[in-house]
Amino acid sequence: xxxxxxxxxxxxxxxxxxxxxxxxxxxxxxxxxxxxxxxxxxxxxxxxxxxxxxxxxxxxxxxxxxxxxxxxxxxxxxxxxxxx
Amino acid sequence: xxxxxxxxxxxxxxxxxxxxxxxxxxxxxxxxxxxxxxxxxxxxxxxxxxxxxxxxxxxxxxxxxxxxxxxxxxxxxxxxxxxx
Numbered sequence: 001x002x003x004x005x006x007x008x009x010x011x012x013x014x015x016x017x018x019x020x021x022x023x024x025x026x027x028x029x030x031x032x033x034x035x036x037x038x039x040x041x042x043x044x045x046x047x048x049x050x051x052x053x054x055x056x057x058x059x060x061x062x063x064x065x066x067x068x069x070x071x072x073x074x075x076x077x078x079x080x081x082x083x084x
Numbered sequence: 085x086x087x088x089x090x091x092x093x094x095x096x097x098x099x100x101x102x103x104x105x106x107x108x109x110x111x112x113x114x115x116x117x118x119x120x121x122x123x124x125x126x127x128x129x130x131x132x133x134x135x136x137x138x139x140x141x142x143x144x145x146x147x148x149x150x151x152x153x154x155x156x157x158x159x160x161x162x163x164x165x166x167x168x
């Protein structure tokens with residue numbers, strides 16, 4: 001079994017209004033040190049043992065469904081989970 | 085300057101309907117190996133040098149605004165960015 005952690009972030013060039021709103025709220029709460037906020041998604045996939053190539057599989061899932069590659073970047077980490 | 089990466093996830097005991105919907109879609113796309121999907125948030129904060137304690141600061145921001153600690157867990161990583 002594998003645990004795959006996928007991080008999806010907006011590309012640098014894309015405006016992040018949600019991040020801007022959070023930054024504004026943090027300033028209102030007196031956290032003026034915060035100079036930038038970017039909000040992305042964090043997805044944990046649990047994948048059963050498979051004959052298919054895992055890297056290939058995860059890339060396909062990200063590009064077809066999880067990320068919008070026009071405006072988002074993704075990266076992922078794979079962890080093998082050993083059943084106890 | 086610091087770059088703080090905050091990961092916010094739903095607690096294990098909390099249902100994740102968004103994750104369930106994504107899992108369903110992945111199965112429709114023939115990725116039947118995926119046995120669980122959990123969706124969380126990934127937030128990147130850029131924080132200017134400050135006299136306040138950074139750990140304390142990030143914890144406060146998470147608990148007051150970024151995470152709903154009743155149903156969500158958070159963890160974070162701090163990276164110091166050296167100006168070039």
